[in-house]
Every structure is written in structure tokens, then in C-alpha cells.
Amino acid sequence: MSDGIRQAWQRYFSPVREKCRRVLGDGDDASDVAQETFIRFWKQGPTEPPRVALAWLYRTATHLSVDRLRSRALHARAVPQPVYGTDLEASTASRQLLAQLAREADAEELEAAVLSRLDGLTHLEIAEVMDVSERTVRRLLARFDQRAQRQEESP
Amino acid sequence: MNHPSFLALDHFALEPRAGAVQAHVDACSRCRAHVEAVRVAAPFPVALEALPSRRPRWAWRPALAFGGLVAAAFAVGIVTMATPSTTTFTAKGTPEVVVWLNRGGVVTKWAGQPLRAKDAVRFEVAPAGFDTVTVYDEVAQTVLHTAAIAPHGTSLTPAWAFDGEAEAERLRVIVSRGAAPPTALRAGPCTAQRDLLCFRFELRREGT
Ligand SMILES: [Zn+2]
Numbered sequence: 001m002s003d004g005i006r007q008a009w010q011r012y013f014s015p016v017r018e019k020c021r022r023v024l025g026d027g028d029d030a031s032d033v034a035q036e037t038f039i040r041f042w043k044q045g046p047t048e049p050p051r052v053a054l055a056w057l058y059r060t061a062t063h064l065s066v067d068r069l070r071s072r073a074l075h076a077r078a079v080p081q082p083v084y085g086t087d088l089e090a091s092t093a094s095r096q097l098l099a100q101l102a103r104e105a106d107a108e109e110l111e112a113a114v115l116s117r118l119d120g121l122t123h124l125e126i127a128e129v130m131d132v133s134e135r136t137v138r139r140l141l142a143r144f145d146q147r148a149q150r151q152e153e154s155p
Numbered sequence: 156m157n158h159p160s161f162l163a164l165d166h167f168a169l170e171p172r173a174g175a176v177q178a179h180v181d182a183c184s185r186c187r188a189h190v191e192a193v194r195v196a197a198p199f200p201v202a203l204e205a206l207p208s209r210r211p212r213w214a215w216r217p218a219l220a221f222g223g224l225v226a227a228a229f230a231v232g233i234v235t236m237a238t239p240s241t242t243t244f245t246a247k248g249t250p251e252v253v254v255w256l257n258r259g260g261v262v263t264k265w266a267g268q269p270l271r272a273k274d275a276v277r278f279e280v281a282p283a284g285f286d287t288v289t290v291y292d293e294v295a296q297t298v299l300h301t302a303a304i305a306p307h308g309t310s311l312t313p314a315w316a317f318d319g320e321a322e323a324e325r326l327r328v329i330v331s332r333g334a335a336p337p338t339a340l341r342a343g344p345c346t347a348q349r350d351l352l353c354f355r356f357e358l359r360r361e362g363t
Contacts, residue, residue, distance in 0.1 A: 005203060010196040015165040018193055022161070035200070042206055046297050046340065050169040055337035058162055120160040128337050129162070 008047055013038055016057050022091065022118045023065040023098070033068055037061040058115070058129045066102075066110045073102035094118055101147055109147075112140035158186055168193045250283040250330045252354045257314065269361035272319025276358065278312045278328050280304065285330035285352065288312065293325040293342040293355075301334065322363045328354045 016037050020030040037060050041047075045056045094117040102110060108130075115121045115129060123141075127134045159167075159176050167176045168190045180186050254265035257275040265276060280288050282304055289301040290312055304310040317324065325342065329335045331351035339345075345353030 005206060006199050009199050009203070011169060013197050014193040014195060015161075015168065017197060018189070019161065019165075039203070039206065042203075044296055048298050049301055049334065051166055051334060052298060052337050052340055054162060054165055054169070119162060120158060121162055122160060125160055125162055131338055131341070 005042055008042060009038065011050075012041065012047075012053060012057060015054065016041075016061050019058065019061050019119065020065055023062070023095070023114050024068060025095070029068050029072075030065075033061065033064045036064055055129050058119070058121075059131070062111045062114050062119075062129070063107075066107050066114060069099060069102040069110065070107070073099065091118060097148055097151070100151060101144070105144060105147055109140045109144045112137055113144040116141055156183060158183065161189065164189050165193055250285055250352050251281045252328045252330075253279045254356060255279060265358075269359045269363070270317045270319075270324075271361050273316060275314045275316045277314035279309055280312065280328065280330060281309045282306055282330045285332055285350075287331045287334060289329040289331065289335040289340070291327045291329065291335075291340050293327060294321065294323075296341075298340060299326070317358065317360075319360060322360050324358045326356050326358065328356070 013034065017030065017034040020034040020037070024030040024033060037057060040060055041053075041057055045060070046052050098110060098113060098117070101113075105113075111130060112126055115126045116123075121129065123134050123137045126137045130137070158164075159179055163176055164180070164186055167180065171177065180190055255277050256263055256265040256268075256270075257277075258271065259273075270276075278288075278290060282288065284306050286303055286306045287301065288304050288310060290299040291297070292299050299315060300312050302310075302312075312328075327345060329339050329345075329351055330353075331339070333350065335351060339348075339351055339353060345355050347353065
């Protein structure tokens with residue numbers, strides 16, 4: 001059976017780790033959350049087909065990453081530097097904004113924002129991953145955008 | 156440049172297919188770098204070897220066990236059966252699913268009776284125009300089987316043996332146009348959608 005877990009690790013861990021890094025930066029938090037996501041996946045996630053497995057992994061990794069963001073916000077910890085080079089500025093700005101709003105925005109709103117702004121998912125993809133309607137996705141993102149705008153306007 | 160989502164890229168890295176994502180990856184160095192990065196496996200932490208194994212709740216059973224069934228099933232054709240938790244489709248031209256039960260080598264149509272250890276079941280599907288069948292285990296949250304099928308006529312899934320440990324197994328059979336979306340792969344009521352239909356079966360253990 002150890003072959004099974006090794007195989008699942010080989011296929012799915014790297015995408016999960018990259019996903020966590022997009023939200024949490026290239027530090028220990030991202031590694032911890034990626035590993036926690038994988039362990040949950042191994043215990044109860046669907047390993048096939050890949051499209052279903054990835055949707056499950058994105059849902060769980062987003063959920064756990066947002067938990068971590070919120071706990072950072074409560075304890076006012078610094079945000080590590082980002083990993084992505086080419087879209088560095090955009091991803092840094094989005095990540096900083098998420099970190100700033102982590103305390104006041106609710107978890108679902110942050111999850112939708114992570115999937116949209118950092119992972120670049122379409123509304124349809126977000127709906128599939130979060131298991132909600134596209135209408136709900138639009139509502140969550142609109143709420144997040146309003147919050148972001150207020151944040152920008154505040155002195 | 157509009158990049159595909161990272162989800163689409165990760166899916167492509169696992170299951171490369173010709174199409175828009177492939178064309179984009181060929182042309183875009185950022186996306187190509189991502190796909191190459193996620194294809195590199197991270198070192199496996201040995202501590203994870205100690206995690207309990209995921210024993211499948213349903214063991215694959217050789218289709219041979221149902222050898223006699225194939226002919227029988229086609230001889231009688233699909234007959235819709237009422238089961239305690241299944242929608243019954245009777246109109247011609249709508250998808251139908253029949254559960255076949257193999258108990259000690261004797262194959263009968265399952266009529267809702269409780270299962271015993273070593274019983275095996277398989278599904279016969281008349282997709283009526285849908286082209287994909289997926290069998291999903293709601294309790295283990297696992298896809299047991301997914302395959303493209305001929306849209307007309309009938310198809311048989313592999314068989315699964317009941318291990319007799321769980322009080323009940325809840326399986327859903329989804330017929331869809333194209334792969335079943337992740338939203339259809341979960342527990343709870345089945346909702347018919349434009350491109351899919353779903354049938355649920357609760358198989359209880361004898362004495363529960
Ligand atoms: Zn690109």
C-alpha cells in the first residue's frame with residue numbers, strides 16, 4: 001500500500017505545494033498546509049480521476065490556507081516573500097490585499113478571492129471547486145472587491 | 156496575456172491533451188514553467204509511510220465472476236426495477252440503471268434485499284444518449300469507475316464485492332455527456348441537470 005501513497009504523492013503533492021505557496025508565500029506555512037492537505041486527501045479524498053482529485057485538493061488547500069491567513073492576521077505575523085517571478089507585482093499586491101483583509105472578510109469570501117485572484121480560476125471553476133453556484137461566486141467576489149475598494153480609499 | 160487558471164494547468168500537467176491549454180503552454184514560458192515545475196515530484200517524506208492505508212471499501216472482483224450474466228442481461232434487456240432509494244424511469248428513451256447481484260455464483264436482479272459479505276454487484280446502464288458512466292462511492296468519497304460508453308444500447312460496469320463490514324454502502328451511478336463534474340460527485344440528493352442524470356442506491360448489510 002505504501003506504493004499507493006507514494007504514487008499519490010508523486011502526482012499530487014507538487015501542484016498542492018505550489019498552490020499553497022501562491023497564498024502563503026515560500027515559507028514553512030505553505031509546506032505545513034500543503035502536507036496537511038495531502039494527508040487529508042490520502043485519508044478521505046478521491047484520487048481519481050485527476051480533475052475530481054484536483055478540485056478536492058484545491059478546495060481543501062484553499063480552506064486550510066485561508067485558515068492560516070486568518071490566524072496570521074490575528075497574530076499580526078509578517079507575510080513571506082512571493083515565489084512567482086513573472087507576475088510578481090500582481091501576485092504580491094493580491095496576496096498583500098488578502099492578508100490585509102483576512103481578519104475582517106469571512107472565510108468563504110477569502111476562499112473565492114484566493115481562487116480568483118491568486119489561482120486565476122474562472123467563475124465556473126470556482127463554483128466547481130467550492131461546490132456553490134456561479135451566482136454565489138459572483139456575490140462573494142463582489143463583496144470582496146467592495147471591501148478591497150474601501151481598504152484602498154481608507155487613509 | 157490571458158493565462159489559463161492554475162487549476163487548468165495542473166490538470167493539463169497530469170492529463171496532457173491537445174487543445175487550448177496545450178497551445179497556450181507551447182506559447183507561454185510562464186505557464187510552461189509551471190507545468191514543468193508541478194511535474195517534478197517532491198521527495199517523499201518517509202514518515203508518511205506510517206499513515207493508515209486506504210483500503211478500498213469495495214474490492215474489484217474479476218468480471219469473470221459475472222460471466223454468465225452478460226448473456227442473461229442482454230437476453231432479458233433492461234428492465235427498470237424499483238429500489239428503495241432510486242428514481243424509477245419507465246418512459247422509453249430515458250436512461251435506466253439495473254443492479255445485478257451475484258450471490259454465491261447465482262446472478263439475479265437486485266430488488267433491494269440486504270447484502271451479505273462476498274455478495275457482488277454491478278450495474279447495467281442504458282444511457283439513452285448520454286456517453287459517460289461514473290460510479291461513485293458516497294461513503295468513501297471515491298470514484299469507483301468512470302468510462303465512456305456507447306450512447307445507445309446498454310453497458311455493464313465492473314463488479315464490486317461487498318466486504319460485509321460497513322452497515323450500508325451508498326453508491327451513485329451518474330450518466331453524463333462528457334465527464335461527470337466534481338459537483339455531481341458527492342453525497343446527498345441527486346439532482347438531474349442538463350447534461351447528467353444520477354441514480355442512488357443504498358445497499359444495506361443483512362441484519363442492520
Ligand atoms: Zn501563460
